[in-house]
Amino acid sequence: MGWFDLGRSEGFPSQYPDHRTPVTIDVLEAGFLCAFFILLFCFYISLPSPRWKENAFLFIRVTVSLVIGLCIMLANFGQEWEVSHIRTKTPYRVGTGHEIVADIGVNIGLRSVNVTLKSEPDGSLANEVINYNERFEWAWDQGRFGFGPYAGHLQQQFRAAQYRGTPLPILWVIDYFVIDGEGYRFGRFYRTAGWYTHILVWAAFPCWLLAAILFRSVIRYGGYCLFLCGFLLVFANIIWSVIRNPSPLHIPFEDAVITMKYGASYWLCLCTGIICMILSIVIILMDANYDESISIFFGVDPLTCLDEYILSQSEIQLMRDKTKVTPDIPMSEIQPSTSAAKNALVDDLQTVFMKRKSSIQFKGAAQKLRKAHRKRKEDEQPLYGNMETIRKHEAKGDSPSPV
Numbered sequence: 001m002g003w004f005d006l007g008r009s010e011g012f013p014s015q016y017p018d019h020r021t022p023v024t025i026d027v028l029e030a031g032f033l034c035a036f037f038i039l040l041f042c043f044y045i046s047l048p049s050p051r052w053k054e055n056a057f058l059f060i061r062v063t064v065s066l067v068i069g070l071c072i073m074l075a076n077f078g079q080e081w082e083v084s085h086i087r088t089k090t091p092y093r094v095g096t097g098h099e100i101v102a103d104i105g106v107n108i109g110l111r112s113v114n115v116t117l118k119s120e121p122d123g124s125l126a127n128e129v130i131n132y133n134e135r136f137e138w139a140w141d142q143g144r145f146g147f148g149p150y151a152g153h154l155q156q157q158f159r160a161a162q163y164r165g166t167p168l169p170i171l172w173v174i175d176y177f178v179i180d181g182e183g184y185r186f187g188r189f190y191r192t193a194g195w196y197t198h199i200l201v202w203a204a205f206p207c208w209l210l211a212a213i214l215f216r217s218v219i220r221y222g223g224y225c226l227f228l229c230g231f232l233l234v235f236a237n238i239i240w241s242v243i244r245n246p247s248p249l250h251i252p253f254e255d256a257v258i259t260m261k262y263g264a265s266y267w268l269c270l271c272t273g274i275i276c277m278i279l280s281i282v283i284i285l286m287d288a289n290y291d292e293s294i295s296i297f298f299g300v301d302p303l304t305c306l307d308e309y310i311l312s313q314s315e316i317q318l319m320r321d322k323t324k325v326t327p328d329i330p331m332s333e334i335q336p337s338t339s340a341a342k343n344a345l346v347d348d349l350q351t352v353f354m355k356r357k358s359s360i361q362f363k364g365a366a367q368k369l370r371k372a373h374r375k376r377k378e379d380e381q382p383l384y385g386n387m388e389t390i391r392k393h394e395a396k397g398d399s400p401s402p403v
Helices: 027-045 052-077 153-163 168-178 186-214 219-243 264-289 291-297 313-320 356-379 387-396
Strands: 082-091 099-108 112-119 130-137 250-252 257-259 306-312 349-355
Touching: 027 052, 052 186, 052 219, 052 264, 052 291, 082 168, 082 257, 099 168, 112 168, 130 153, 130 168, 153 168, 168 186, 168 250, 186 219, 186 264, 219 264, 264 291
Parallel strands: none
Antiparallel strands: 082 099, 099 112, 112 130, 250 257, 306 349
């Protein structure tokens, strides 16, 4: 007896029959969900500490950021941008004449279409389990007309499904996406809409990453990136709605008609985009008006929001003269670096801290004043004259005239 002879009477490896099980969940979506919950669990178990206020802020930031990232990935790879579900009586296989009462579902994603067929066994099919979930992909080339080697990926998969005996209701649904001529171009329009939509959703993903990074340094720029992320997601929904097909898709059956409508992935993308835009606007307004509070919330040193400048007394006086220089800069934003600097004319030069936005305004106002001062000097005409003539006019009390 050898090492691998136990339970074998033949001299070749054991062969087992196919064990087919119905598809119950999308593996890719399940992978994203598992990765999200693993990261969230690892973060939560490392969170508890005595600093409850900082932990509360950190809990909100990380949770919201991870949820946004998860929604972007689920919207990108989700299979429910458009859905439909009916229950009808339909032929089961070609040439048999047998009919079944089945549930038929169609889920359209950015890269493929899923068709499900489920029916209870009625005893006439030798207890065959009718529970199908077939996916037909179209990423991304349209291909030549027909079903040859240069045809599109969807057309080749359709012909392979015919050869292996896929049930007739599934082939009937996919036939509407395969035909590419006259008024039947649903597959072409859905493929084009999915192509442009997935580009926009993918573009939103790095914007979300940049926002998460910039929130730890320059909060305002992080708000801009988060707004761009939300705008791209909303624009992706608009592109999908405009390009998908000029006429609605209706697939008739004996007792019902499949009519497509927006699904969970579509609404998830739209809601995520709107929430990102709202959050970004709130963050930008908070950074402009309550910079210290928003810096504490994001765990950023408030001093990083200030720029250090060495100004002369005349420049400081310009800053204080709000009516003549720049009324948009409140004096509360000019913070002397020492208590002695608060007194006027202590030194010729003083170090002050100003918000970045205020410092930019001050630079522009000071530059305008310098240009105006130089122009006044250039407009002044020099006075030339004979010294004796000037003395005579001064003696008489008259003003000298230029020569």
